[in-house]
Amino acid sequence: MAAHPYLILAVISLGLGLAAGGVMHRADYCLAGMFRDLFLFRQSFMLRTLLLLVTATMACLAIARLAGLPLPSPSLFGPPGLANLIGGFCFGAGMVLAGGCVVGTLYKMGSGSLLSAVAFLGLLAGSAFYAEIAPGWSVFSRMTTFGPRLTLPEWLGLPPALVSFALVVVFSAGLVRWRRDGGLVRSARAEGYLQPWLAALLLALVVVVSDLTVGMPLGVTTAYAKLGGYLESLVAPRHFATLAFYHPQGLSYVPPFTSASLHGGAAPQLDALAAIQFPLIFGIFLGAAISAMRLREFRIYVKLPPRQFLSAFIGGAVMGLASRLAPSCNVWHLLGGLPLLAASSVLFLAGLFPGAWLGSRLLTRWVLCA
Amino acid sequence: MNDDMKMFEFDIRGQICPSTLLTALRQVNRHRDALRSGCARLHFFTDNRDATTTIPDAIRNMGYVVTVTKERGWYRILVCKDAAKDLVSEGS
Numbered sequence: 228m229a230a231h232p233y234l235i236l237a238v239i240s241l242g243l244g245l246a247a248g249g250v251m252h253r254a255d256y257c258l259a260g261m262f263r264d265l266f267l268f269r270q271s272f273m274l275r276t277l278l279l280l281v282t283a284t285m286a287c288l289a290i291a292r293l294a295g296l297p298l299p300s301p302s303l304f305g306p307p308g309l310a311n312l313i314g315g316f317c318f319g320a321g322m323v324l325a326g327g328c329v330v331g332t333l334y335k336m337g338s339g340s341l342l343s344a345v346a347f348l349g350l351l352a353g354s355a356f357y358a359e360i361a362p363g364w365s366v367f368s369r370m371t372t373f374g375p376r377l378t379l380p381e382w383l384g385l386p387p388a389l390v391s392f393a394l395v396v397v398f399s400a401g402l403v404r405w406r407r408d409g410g411l412v413r414s415a416r417a418e419g420y421l422q423p424w425l426a427a428l429l430l431a432l433v434v435v436v437s438d439l440t441v442g443m444p445l446g447v448t449t450a451y452a453k454l455g456g457y458l459e460s461l462v463a464p465r466h467f468a469t470l471a472f473y474h475p476q477g478l479s480y481v482p483p484f485t486s487a488s489l490h491g492g493a494a495p496q497l498d499a500l501a502a503i504q505f506p507l508i509f510g511i512f513l514g515a516a517i518s519a520m521r522l523r524e525f526r527i528y529v530k531l532p533p534r535q536f537l538s539a540f541i542g543g544a545v546m547g548l549a550s551r552l553a554p555s556c557n558v559w560h561l562l563g564g565l566p567l568l569a570a571s572s573v574l575f576l577a578g579l580f581p582g583a584w585l586g587s588r589l590l591t592r593w594v595l596c597a
Numbered sequence: 598m599n600d601d602m603k604m605f606e607f608d609i610r611g612q613i614c615p616s617t618l619l620t621a622l623r624q625v626n627r628h629r630d631a632l633r634s635g636c637a638r639l640h641f642f643t644d645n646r647d648a649t650t651t652i653p654d655a656i657r658n659m660g661y662v663v664t665v666t667k668e669r670g671w672y673r674i675l676v677c678k679d680a681a682k683d684l685v686s687e688g689s
Contacts, residue, residue, distance in 0.1 A: 252646075255645070255646040255647040257614065257647065259614075260614055260615065260647065263614075263615065264615065267615065267619075268615075268618070268651075268655075270651075326613040326614045327614070338644075339611075339644075340611065341611060342611070342612070342613050413650050413654070414650065414653075414654070415650060416649040416650055416653065416665040416672070417646040417647075417649045417650070417672065418667055420646065420650075523669070523670050524644065524646075524670050524671070525670070526610070526611070526644055526670045526671065527611070528610045528611025528612075528644070529611070530611075531611050531612055532612070535612060535613045535616070538613060539613060591619070594613070595613070595615075595616055595619050
C-alpha cells in the first residue's frame with residue numbers, strides 16, 4: 228500500500244527540520260543577527276555566509292533545472308508588489324526586536340531560551356491579528372502588484388538558466404575573494420562550533436532537498452497562523468467563525484513524488500501545509516534541543532530584564548503579522564525565493580534591510596539601553 | 598595576584614541578542630582606566646555561542662586579553678590587561 232502523501236511530506240519535513248535545527252544551533256546561524264549586526268556593529272561576516280547559502284542553492288537548482296528535474300513553481304511566491312516591500316520592512320524590525328527570526332526563534336527555544344518562547348507566543352498573536360485586517364490588506368495587495376511577471380528572468384526577458392548562472396558567477400567571484408582574504412572563517416571558542424560557511428552549505432543542501440522532494444522551500448509561518456487561529460477558535464469561537472482569512476484554501480500544488488493535487492491554507496485543520504510545516508517546526512526545535520543537550524548547554528534562565536520580555540513579545544507579534552502581510556517569512560524568501568529568482572523575494576529583501584535598521588535603533592534605544 | 602585587583606562580574610545568560618556584546622563593550626569602556634592599569638578584571642557569563650567569538654574579536658582589537666572558558670553549560674569570558682603577566686605574578 229502506498230503511503231499517504233501527507234505522511235511522506237511529514238517525514239521528509241521532520242528530517243529536514245532536525246538537520247536544520249542542529250546545524251543552526253551549532254553555528255548559531257541567526258538570520259536576524261546577520262542583518263542587525265550590519266547596522267549595529269558594521270559587521271558583514273555572517274551576511275557573507277548568507278550569500279554563500281543563496282549562491283550554492285542557486286547553482287544546485289540551476290543544474291537541477293538543466294537536468295530536467297521539477298522545481299517549485301514561481302507562483303508559490305506570488306506576484307511582486309508593495310506588500311512584499313512593506314512586509315519585509317515590518318519583518319526586519321520585528322525579527323531584531325524579537326532576537327531571532329521565525330526559525331531562529333525555534334532553534335533558540337530548542338536550546339532553552341525563555342525569551343524565544345515569548346517571541347513564539349508573539350508570533351502566534353501577530354499571525355492571529357492579521358486575520359482581523361486580512362480582507363482590506365488583500366485588496367491593497369492586489370491593487371499594488373507590479374504586474375503578472377513572477378521572476379527576474381521574466382522581467383529581464385532572459386532564460387532562467389542564463390540569469391542563474393550569471394548571478395552564480397558574479398557572487399562566486401566575491402565569495403572566492405573573501406575566502407582568500409580569510410573573510411569566511413572565524414576563530415571558534417564555543418564547543419562543537421560549526422563554521423558558518425559550512426552551516427550555510429549544509430542549509431543550502433536542506434533547501435535543495437526540500438525544493439526537489441517536498442516541492443517547495445522551507446516555510447513555517449502558515450503553521451503559526453493555523454496555531455494562532457486554533458487558539459482563537461478556543462477562546463472566541465463565534466468571532467473566529469466570522470474571519471474570512473481562515474476559510475480559503477490558498478495553496479494548490481502537486482508534489483514531485485505524486486500526481487495528486489494537494490491543498491492547504493491558514494485554517495486550523497490537517498492539510499498539505501500542516502503536514503509540511505508542523506513537522507518542520509518540531510524538527511528544528513528538536514534538532515536544536517538535541518544539539519544543546521549533547522553539548523550540555525540546554526539551560527533555561529528566568530531572571531531576565533522585563534524590557535527584554537516585552538521586546539521579544541512585541542517583536543514576535545510584529546514578525547507574525549509581517550509574515551502574513553509580505554506574505555511569508557525571511558526563510559521562505561531569502562533561502563527559498565532568491566535562489567529561484569522570485570521577484571517578490573527580491574522586494575522582501577529590499578524591505579528587510581531598512582526594517583532591520585529600524586529594529587536595531589529601537590533595540591539599542593529602548594531595550595538594551597544602559 | 599594584585600591585592601587591589603577588582604573583579605567585576607556580569608551575568609548576561611539567557612538575555613536577548615546582542616545584549617552580551619553590547620554589555621561587554623559598554624563595561625570595557627566604563628572600566629577602561631582600571632583595566633589598562635591592571636587593577637580590574639571583567640567576567641562575563643553568557644550562554645550565547647556567537648558571543649564567544651564576537652566579544653573576543655571586538656575586545657582584542659581594543660588591546661585587551663580575552664579568554665573564553667566553558668563552565669557548566671555556559672561560557673565565562675574574562676577580559677583583563679595581560680593575562681600572561683597576571684599568571685606569572687600568581688605563580689611567584
